[in-house]
Amino acid sequence: MTHEIQITEPVDLCLPDGRLNPAAVGWSRKPLHRSNLRGWGRNKRWEYWGVVTPAHILGVVASSLDYAGVNSLYLLDRVSGKEIAVDATVPLARGAVLPDRSGTGRVSVSGGGVTIDIDQNPEGTTVRAHGGGLEVDLSMPSVEGRDSLGVVVAWSRSRFQYTVKDVGRPVHGRLVVNGVEHVIPERGAYATLDHGRGRWPYSATWNWAAGADGDRAVQLGGKWTDGTGNTENGVFEEGRLHKIGADLRWEYDRGDWLKPWRITGQGVDVTFEPFHERVSRTSLGVVAGETHQCFGRFSGWARASDGRKIDLDGLTGWAEESHNRW
Numbered sequence: 001m002t003h004e005i006q007i008t009e010p011v012d013l014c015l016p017d018g019r020l021n022p023a024a025v026g027w028s029r030k031p032l033h034r035s036n037l038r039g040w041g042r043n044k045r046w047e048y049w050g051v052v053t054p055a056h057i058l059g060v061v062a063s064s065l066d067y068a069g070v071n072s073l074y075l076l077d078r079v080s081g082k083e084i085a086v087d088a089t090v091p092l093a094r095g096a097v098l099p100d101r102s103g104t105g106r107v108s109v110s111g112g113g114v115t116i117d118i119d120q121n122p123e124g125t126t127v128r129a130h131g132g133g134l135e136v137d138l139s140m141p142s143v144e145g146r147d148s149l150g151v152v153v154a155w156s157r158s159r160f161q162y163t164v165k166d167v168g169r170p171v172h173g174r175l176v177v178n179g180v181e182h183v184i185p186e187r188g189a190y191a192t193l194d195h196g197r198g199r200w201p202y203s204a205t206w207n208w209a210a211g212a213d214g215d216r217a218v219q220l221g222g223k224w225t226d227g228t229g230n231t232e233n234g235v236f237e238e239g240r241l242h243k244i245g246a247d248l249r250w251e252y253d254r255g256d257w258l259k260p261w262r263i264t265g266q267g268v269d270v271t272f273e274p275f276h277e278r279v280s281r282t283s284l285g286v287v288a289g290e291t292h293q294c295f296g297r298f299s300g301w302a303r304a305s306d307g308r309k310i311d312l313d314g315l316t317g318w319a320e321e322s323h324n325r326w
Contacts, residue, residue, distance in 0.1 A: 252319075269302075274296035
């Protein structure tokens with residue numbers, strides 16, 4: 001088990017010289033960090049929204065890696081299995097706007113055939129995007145008293161990451177696919193945010209799993225946090241986060257990604273059964289990566305803060321392995 005510190009007051013991620021602020025290391029129930037990154041070349045900033053509906057799974061990525069913006073739209077038709085994937089690389093991340101606080105301000109990226117605009121305020125978040133025959137117009141209203149999971153993970157004073165995982169947000173809106181409109185129902189659809197700001201090592205590998213269904217949600221990570229003393233693991237029940245302070249064991253078959261995955265450890269016993277694999281590869285010289293993101297259903301349990309086992313059977317979401325040189 002780790003011994004993680006809960007952050008309860010606003011804090012700067014970095015000291016004035018750009019190094020990690022030791023007071024920022026820990027976890028929070030709502031976004032409290034200001035990502036005042038300095039310098040150029042190793043900074044990574046991104047917003048990822050993943051949306052699961054009864055008919056579709058959507059992914060929207062807006063990012064700046066300093067020397068490039070890597071932005072994308074992805075859509076899976078859960079009935080036909082057809083995919084739309086539109087990837088855009090913008091040299092030097094020209095024009096990218098990514099605010100230093102999660103949940104506030106405007107996110108804007110454009111280029112390479114992809115345009116993404118995200119507006120964030122206390123009432124909620126809107127995502128509007130288009131590219132490759134896909135149009136996105138979504139609203140994710142805020143829910144008073146609902147927790148997210150913010151974590152600062154430190155490899156050193158010069159290499160660190162702040163992430164906010166907001167899993168299972170309510171969502172409504174519409175998708176237009178090659179001129180055909182699809183309305184996203186307010187029931188049975190869930191949105192998940194991955195807000196990331198940090199200074200990463202050149203080579204990194206991570207696991208991430210997230211799933212939601214009604215009043216339950218789960219957020220699990222691995223590899224990138226192992227041995228740091230902090231984790232991004234937690235389970236949500238009726239909007240309340242139960243933080244799990246343990247490194248987890250991930251077992252899956254790299255020869256057959258659609259076989260069941262096992263995620264276990266102190267306080268977690270989860271099986272994930274995929275129904276679709278998405279493969280994403282990037283090869284841009286200094287920037288390269290490969291991600292296997294599987295969509296599927298969870299079963300098993302995760303332990304609440306009071307010792308109860310929270311049933312995760314039937315949650316829908318994803319589990320992934322990603323390796324990046326960036």
